[in-house]
Amino acid sequence: MKITLKLLLTTLIIGCFQLAFAQKKTPQTVEELWKKYNPKSEKLNVEVLKKWEKDNGNFEYIRYDLGKLTGTNKSASPKISAYYGYPKGAKDAPAILHLHGGGQRAELSRVEFWVKLGFACISINWGEKEVESGLLNTDWDGLAAGFIGNSEQLGHWNDVTPGPNTLYSEPHALNSSWNLVAMSGRRALTFLEKRPEVDAKKLGVEGHSMGGKLTVQVSIDPRVKAAAPSVGGSGYLYEDLWGLPGSKRGMREDQEYYKQVVDCQSYWPHIKAPILFLGSTDDFNSPTELVIKGMQQLPVKTERILVLAPHLNHRFTDNTDASRFVWMYSHLEGKLKFPKKTPSTLQLKTKNSIPVFSLKPDQSSGLPVKKVEIYYGYGRDPRVRFFRSAEVKQNGNSYEAECPVFDIDEPLFAFANITYDIGFEIPARPGRNATNFITVSSEYQEAYPEMLKSAKVKATEHRQKKVDDFKNGMQDWYTLFPENRQHWFYSTRKVIDPSFMGPEGGKLKIQVETNEAGNKIAVEIITNQWLSYLGRRTEEYTALVDLPNNGLNTIELSPSDFQTKGGKPLKDWDELTELSFQAGWKAKGKQKADEKWKGDSPALKLIQWEGGDYSKWRRFYPHEKRNNQSIQKVINFENEFQDAIEESVKLEKQDEEQ
Structure with missing residues (x-):
């Protein structure tokens, strides 16, 4: 028994x-x-393919084993190439894992910059594009994971759904390239901790765009002591934005499973390392409210801070960009204290029924506060939201500003940017100037219509004829290469703000000052950007305009003066999402100037609407469907997304050339 x-x-x-x-x-x-998973269990079998010295650093081009992978569809033994560098004579140096973005490759310049700052750094070439001609490269050994071999279905595989070159023949977390690349990042951490010049207790990870998402994924590794993802890794991309049905990204199969094992919304709760998220207010890849939602999933004790570059998409200002380097200085070297997240308040119930945003900047770091800026905006879709600069009032260490509302049926968003003097210089790097300052963002505030109505907030804003008189410089714009005589670019989303939308039948008046006569300027308009879920396609219109004077030039343009490359005229001002200016020879339209720009970069002096009937204005917002939307051709989101990635890559190349 x-x-x-x-x-x-x-x-x-x-x-x-x-x-x-x-x-x-x-x-x-x-x-x-x-x-x-144990990233140390198998030997790395590091191959040093090239070694050299430059300035203050030692550099290597290497390759290491990812380890044996066995699935039900394939088995593979991938090898990952990388650039590695460290300061000459380094001992117990902090080290950074850099994860490149979409369409990119391992960045030697990034490694060199970290070495200049006193860090060791490895930048892995997970995308598999060639970096060293004639030398061995990353080899995913027949798995769909990098950026080459798309025609053979060997390129990046987002889904958990199986394909001909996935590891498993059934839905599985390791079918997705994201988790395979995250594994390669964790193996790179093993490489770093084994290096004699590195302090294994001082490892950080950073990455941009797709590399930002990978940073979030790799940061669950307990060896990571500081993380800094940028414009990637928010999570929740497969859920609709507030008030925007259909705005989520699409996935045909296994979406719920994907969310559980690949999407960053399921990674955030496991991150214990201090994390700084570097974002831009209009980013296409990490919409701001989704970043907020993702970071709210962090464990309570995890230190976190958000940095938002105003008006930008997938790019940063000098001071916001510098914040991630100082974050690593603080958490890996301990040379200074980094400011804590500043709490804020959005008071909806006020005497005059106008919301007030207030804050008292964190001063626990001892760094002097140089400037406080407060921003607020209304648009439902953060990718095309215009943030206004509020009029800030200071009372001792406290700051506040009114955030007047245009329509109580629309949400209100507000935050502050606080700029600190760090007392030393972060050197210039590709696309960025040297700076002695960092900018970080306060707690982000959201107020939705039911909250506004409950607090009896009044809509006090109204339509305005003047778009910008530039008395505050370019604060409502983003500029690229403003000092470059040929590649300067000025752009604003102010025309999507309901106060500044163009009137029916009106003209756009522009005053621009040049210091040489005989130029041509390209005035460019984008309509319906990122709004394909409404059945409308993004279109670009250009007006090529003569600037005959050395000095002030005045232009008046009707909608029909703007045309697409195919010659289609702009019908009206209703669907504008962005207004831009650049040299005529760089025009995106059918016509381009024959000659390059003469003289210095121009100065915008006035933009306003002339004439038109404001009384006939209908309540048009970007998220609302138009009567004629059925005749518009719908553009595929994936195409627009890929275009945005390619534009970002192009601008990053221009950064390196400046």
Whole structure:
């Protein structure tokens, strides 16, 4: 009897073990996926393919083993190439893992910059594009993971759904390239901690765009002591934005499973390392409210801070960009204290029924506060939202500003940017100037229509004829290469703000000052950007305009003066999302100037609407459907997304050329 019971008990235990093991074959959560993964278990087998010295650093081009991967569809032993560098004579140096973005490759210039700052750095070439001609490169060994071989379905594979070159023949977390690349990043951490010049307890990770998402994923590794993702990794991209049905990204199969094992919304809760998220207010890849939502999932004790570059998409200002380097200085070297997140308040119930945003900047770091700026905006879709600069009032260490509302049926968003003097210089880097300051953002505030109505907020804003008189410089614009005589670019989303939308039948008056005569300027308009979910396509219109004077030039333009490359005229001002200026020879339209720009970059002096009937204005917002939307051609989101990536890559190349 005892033998029978013992045998039965043993059988039950074995059966339960087998059942549990069967469940774990297909991990259902991030925790299950990585629980038994050991990035140190297999040898790296590092190959040093090239070595050299430059300035204050030693550099190597290397390759290491990802490790043996075995699935139900394929088995593979990928190898990952990378640039690695460290300061000459370094001992116990902090080290950074850099993860490049979409369409990019390992960045030697990034490694060199970190070395200049006193860090060791490895930049892995997970995208598989060639970096060193004639030398061995990343080899995913037949798995869909990098950026080459798309025609053979060997390129980046977002989904967990199986394909011909995925690891598993059934839906699985490791079918997605994201998790495979995250694994390669964690192996790179193993490389760093084994280096004699590196302090294994001082490892950080940073990445941009797709590299930002990967940074969030890799940061669950307990060896990471500081993280700084930028414009990627928000999570929640497969859920609609507030008040915008259909705005989420699409996925045909296995979407819920994808959210559980790939999407960053399921990674944030497992990050314990201090994390700085570097964003831009109009970013296409990490919409601001989704970043906020993602960071709210962090463990309570995880230090976190958000940095937002106003008006920009996928780019940063000198001071916001510098924040991530100082973040690493603070958390890996301990040379200075980094400011804590500044709490803020958006008071909706006020005497005059106008909301007031207030804050008291954190001063625990001891860094002097140089400037406080407060921004607020209304648009539902953060990718095309215009943030106004509020009139800030200071009372001692406290700052506040009114945030008047145009329409109580629309949400209100507000935040502050605080600029600190760090007392030393962050050197210039590609696309960025040297700076002695960092800018970080306060707690971000959101107020939705029911909240505004409950607080009896009044709509006090109105339509305005004047768009900008530039008395405050370019504060409502973003500028690229403003000092470059040929590649300067000025742009604003102010024309999407309901106060500044053009009137029916009106003209756009522009005054621009040049210091040489005989130029041509390209005035460019984008309509319906990122609004394909409404059945409208993004279109670009250009007006090529003569500037005959050395000095002030005045222009008046009707909608029909703007045309697409195909010659289609702009119908009206209703669907504008962006207004831009650049040299005529760089025009995006059918016509371009024959000659390059003469003289210095121009100065915009006035933009306003002339004439038109404001009384006939209908309540048009970017998210509302137009009567004629059915005749518009719908553009595929993936195409627009890919265009945005390619534009970002192009601008980053221009950064390096400046």
